[in-house]
Amino acid sequence: MRIAVDAMGGDHAPEEIIKGTLIAAEKNPDVQLILVGQKERILPFFTGAKPKNISLYEATEVIAMDEHPANAVRKKKDSSIVVATRLVKLGEADAVVSAGSTGAQMASALLGLGRIKGIERPAIATVLPTPEGGKLILDVGANMDATPEQLSQYALMGNIYAEKILRIPNPRIGLLNVGSEEGKGNDLTQKAYGLLKGAPLNFIGNVEGRDVPYGRADVVVCEGFVGNILLKTAEGLAGVLFQQIKEKITSNMVRKLGALAVKPGLKEIAQMMDYAEYGGAPLLGVNGISIICHGSSNAKAILNAIRVAQECMKIQLIEQIREDLPK
Template identity: 80%
Template sequence: MRIAVDAMGGDYAPEEIVKGVLKAAAASPEVDLKLVGQKTRIQPFLPNSLPSNLSLVEASEIVEMDEHPANAVRKKKDSSIVVATRLVRQGEADAVVSAGSTGAQMAAALLGLGRIKGIERPAIATVLPTAGGGKLILDVGANLDASPEQLCQYGLMGSVYAEKILGIPKPKVGLLNIGSEEGKGNDLTQKAYDLLKKAPLNFLGNVEGRDVPYGRADVVVCEGFVGNVLLKTAEGLAGVLFEQIKEKITSTAVRKLGALAVKPGLKEIAQMMDYAEYGGAPLLGVNGISIICHGSSKNKAIFNAIRVARECVQIRLIEQIQGNLP
């Protein structure tokens, strides 16, 4: 198995990316890892002797976060994300992993790999930590708008991923809406509800935003605009809550003593809510494995993203999705 990793993408690239890849190389000697990027910037973080299953692939350009994704991908043919995706297209890698510009990764995948036959638009899936474990949200930004048919396809693809990768048997699929009753919502969600109800899915029905953190649905379906707002709001709220808890329980000497007693429990909660535990999630619907990581991913997240890529290849995710399309 061969996995290409974009060494130049992400807030902490290339150092944290390289660290994560080195961990993965040690943990999975059977996987051939390819670090793609500017060798002169990568090499200072590598050991004198490379692991036998790690190689460098030169890519002279970088797609910056403030660049227009599609334009940058078209102009920068030698950028790390384009070169890494090209390795997959040419059969030199089985998957690509990146924490760089999500828009650029999507553009590179669409232009370089194309869509799975029958899929109208790909969707960015992300695993959201909840009280019930990691749950899948899609779409979270690939397409700001979607048709009812596309939302139904998101549900089908998400259900396959949740079952095969997250290990959830018969995953419950929910449609994000403003009410739980059938008939709620706008024209889009009402039509999507009817399609999802008829699809070969374990369709739960509508779920509200407050249901998501409790993990009521294993797969939450929505258009990219709503999904991205949901994701960013959840991230911000979690950050604020942990900051406030830390501040309040250490504000006095007495509270600091009490904090020692609850510290183990807080650590467990923090670990459960840590996106790095899930690493990354695929761009579902493209004809190849392309794993998208959080922009602020550090080595732990990259290590786990490589694990996810490996699992997607092992279960033949593309074929699994094709086999579940009506």
């Protein structure tokens, strides 16, 4: 297996990206890891001998988070994400991992790898931590709008990912809507409901926003506009709650003493809700494995994203999607 890692992408690049890659190299000696980026910024982080299963591939340009994705990808042909994706296209790598601009990664994948035949638009799949384990939401931002047919395609791809990667048998597929009853929602969700009901899936019907954190559905399907708002609202709410809990249980000496008793439990909850545990998720629907990581990914998240890339290759994710699409 050969995995191209965008060393320049992310809020903590290149340091945390390199740290995560080094840990992955040690844990997986048979996997070849290709760090793509500016060598003069990468090399200082190798204090000792470079592991034999890590190589460097020069890319002189970097796409910033605030640049227009499609324009940047077209203009910066030698940017780290474009070069890393090109390695997959040329067969010199089997997957690409990046914590950089999501839009740039999507544009690179669409322009460089193309779509799987039968998939109209790719979807960004994100794992959301819940008390029942990680659940999949898609799309969370690849496309602001979608057709009923595209939502049905998202569900088929999400089903494969949940079953093969998240190891959820017979995943429950839910359609995000304003009510649980059939017939609720707008024209898009009403038409999508009919398609999903007739699809070879374990479709459980509509799920509301409040159902998502409880893990009522294993795969939640929605258009990117709604999915992105749902994801960022969940992230913000979790951050505020943990901040408030920390402030309130340490506000005086009596509460601090009580906090010692609940600290182990709080640590377990924090670990369960940590996005770094899941690392990243693939851009489903493109003709190659492209793993998208959180922009603030640390070494642990990169390590787990590389693990996800390996798992996608092992199960031949692209081939699985092709086989399961309606002929």
